[in-house]
Amino acid sequence: MAQEVRGEFYDLLAARGVTRRDFMKFCGSVAAVIGLSEVYAPQIASAIAAGTLQPALWLAHGLCTGCTESMAQIGVPDVPTIVLDLLSVNYWETVMAAAGTQAEDNITATVDKGGYIVIVEGSVMTGQGGNVLRIAGKPGVDELKEVCSKAKAVIAVGSCAVDGGWVAGDPNPAKATGVQAYLAQNGIKTPVVNLPTCPVNPEWVVSVLVDYLLVGALPPLNEFNEPKSLYSETIHDNCPRRGHFENGEFVQFGSADQTAQEAAGFCLYQMGCKGPQTKTTCPLVRWNRRVSWCVESGSPCIGCGTADPLKGGPGNWVDAGTPFLSRLADTRLPGIGGVQPSTIGAVVGGVAAAGLVVHGVVSASKGRIKGVPQESEKKFDSKNKSSEGGDK
């Protein structure tokens, strides 16, 4: 198909310093990420090379621009950059040259033309009637509703866009929430793909986009609207340190052997690693041009890939994951604040033990340990004997 287009495309790649071989290798890895065999690499190459420019808008809401930073770490010059050039991204606040009215006009023009997809970075800030975040002189949520309602699909990149992320952490003063939840509350039925983690992994964004360009549909999603191929297995199950977990070899924070344990690459479970309950492909895809990822570089997983987009609240990974270096999240007690469940257990157990000791001493002083006479008649019976004939 479209041999001449492909030729032009490879010229374009060559101008960017990317060889045909590099490009095919990239297509093979994209195939792997989206769950296809590498034999699909040529088809993926065709889809990318012959693809018409897919209009897209990258919206910035309650964000730190970390996800955009993460996208920038796909390499310079690298093939994904070219792939993203194949999208006609008409608005990307953090990186675009346009500003002011000219930039906002790009949104209006794209929405009027239709057939576009939306990528949202950052949480939906609903506080103070949406005035916590104002964009182009209007509440930010107005822009989100208008743009998303007419889009073909919405891709929520990063934890904040998925379920509010950091911004929605307790006590959530900006009343931040995720894109999917917000659209559902407002009756907007545009399909949403969620790509949690903080920041988003650029490889996953590329894989979803390529999947969309290739087959014209979104990838199969799980119950949280996350691509099944990316969010079905725990980090723990694919972790390079897993063997040390099974052997019971852990990095012990503050111990004399800590340096040696870290050098040996022991498991970070004792340091509060959330890998056993976080489902992402971080250990396989890795980050920063596939150089490394959190656990490989020595930090326990903090569970940023956990999300329950429609539920939010206590399902939010920030509330559920802190303190990051503890095995369990703090339980929030009214009037006291966050307390570790193990502290609560020990206090309750200690109080109960003390109570039993006191009870035992009083029982002994009243002679109960030797035995106490039983009542000769039930109290209820003696009270009600005359009037009702007593208990049965």
Added chain:
Amino acid sequence: MSHEGHYREAHPLIFVFTHWINLLCMIGLAFTGFYIHYPFFAGFMNGARTIHFTLMFILLINLTSRVILAFWVKDANQLGSKAVDTDLKNWLPQEENKHQFMETVKYYLFFRNTRVISAKYGALQKIAYLATVPIILYMAYTGFALYTPAQSWGIWPFFAAGVSFFGGAMGIRIAHYFGMWVVILFTMVHAYLAAIDGFKPLWGLIFLWRES
């Protein structure tokens, strides 16, 4: 005044066995559970997890057997009596003792000094023993929900509902952890009351099946 007599009819040998199995499983589950929660010494994680899962399966089989046995094993239902009836009657609260519930609470809080007339098990005791069934099932459910986080198992949706109910994987972990403290508190109070209410005859019978 001495305590009531404790006869073998009150605790048939088969229930001495099921009680031993419960006790050993609980100790093993609590120890390995604490270890899995926070491995306080090196080199035992694989063993701890294997033992933890195995003991829970044993506990569930024991629970199922115990419930089935309750329908046809006959034992004494009344304190100090050798007259036997279906064991299930020991579990279910009785209509005739419903007014004894508050009296029992008062007795344990020292608001009255004479013991309360009751069946072999007092009103509070029956409720506590009956509650062990849902508590064990709750621990099994939350435990298996932690054990099967990958969605490849066909049975996963059954557990995913619980994970969602408790607010995610961390929520159900904490729920499982607190459940263990409920079991520990039950065991403390259970052992304490059994100890002050005639330690020698009662413990001799339930652990060694020895009448005194």
